[in-house]
Amino acid sequence: MTQQCDRVLDYYNGHLNEIEKAAFEKHLSECDDCQEILADLHSLEDTLPYAAEPVEPPEGLEDRVFARIEAEDHPHSAKAAPLRPAKKKRQWMMPSVAALLAVSLFGNAYLFTQLSDDADIVEQATIDQVLQYAELAPSAGDASGTASIIEQGSEKRLVVQASNLTALSQEEVYQVWLLQDGQPERAGTFVxxxxxxxxxxFTLNEEYAERDWDTVxxxxxxxxxxxxxQGxxxxxSEI
Structure with a gap:
């Protein structure tokens, strides 16, 4: 078996990126072993109780599963009771495939649970409200940008994004200002x-958040x- 054969379970679970998937499928078209393993994996899917409630596996199950795999791969190193696979051909392969599928399903269930929990956290953490928004107009040239005041929980932040700006030299920087009645206050520096x-x-502290800014x-x-x-x-833009 080649290095590509080691990716059969990742391919079955859809864990390969597009480049890896294309390379494995090219290998798959020429590899009888991988074709047989995938066929067995798909045939075993129908026999597993997907609808069952999740339970804790018995203590030592993992050790016994992999001991069985080791026994099948090295029949002279350990004694094991014979298994009766559904298909007579590829008998050496079926116990390993069944174990792989079981491990895969346990792993995918755990991964799905973790990703679902993480997604809930991310969704809750990124529910922001845009309080004010403006498109920034250039005084000259092709520069462009946007400015938003966003409420995140109990905090407010000014977000400024700009593009097509003139290159800086030496210690030059771009400075953001918030203005109220013509009076500017610093609100962030960037290159x-x-x-x-x-x-x-720029996080607006309590003093900044309470003021009625009219220009950015x-x-x-x-x-x-x-x-x-100074420059x-x-x-x-008005905001």
Whole structure:
């Protein structure tokens, strides 16, 4: 058996990515052993009690299952009672396939439970409410962006995303400002990637959250120390 043969159970369970799946299916078309194992796995599906309530397996079951597999693979190293597979051909293969399928189903049931629990946690953790949203307009050039104030549980956050921004030089940065009646307050600093994209997630503390901001702006600053806008405003919008 080849290294691809080791992937038969992952293929059966749908755990291979597209590239691995394509490689295994090419191997499968030429490998009688893998074809027979898959055929046996599918034939055994109908005989397993899927509708049964989950129960704790008896103590030592796993050890006995794998001992049986070892005994079948090495018949002279241990004595074991003969099994009676449904099919007479491939008798050496059927106990191993049955054990593999049992282990697979236990593993998939556990994985499904864990993923379901994780999905519930993620769903609860990501229920956010957008309180305000604006598309940022450029003062010149092709820059673009969006600004949102999002409520996450008891916290509020300003999320600014921008693209097509001019490349920075030396200590230059982009600074986000929130304005109320023309008075700016710092709300995050960012630099951009090679494609001119950058973003900020700024948590609004209690003082910030209670204020009635009317404008959000992004300026190009000579450094990260500006307490008021010193450079050119490149993006802005009412919010």
């Amino acid at each position: 951009i990637d090679n494609e001119g994209r950058g973003s900020v997630i 702006a992004v300026s190009l600053e000579p450094d990260a120390n500006s307490e008021t806008p 050119e405003i490149v993006l802005a």
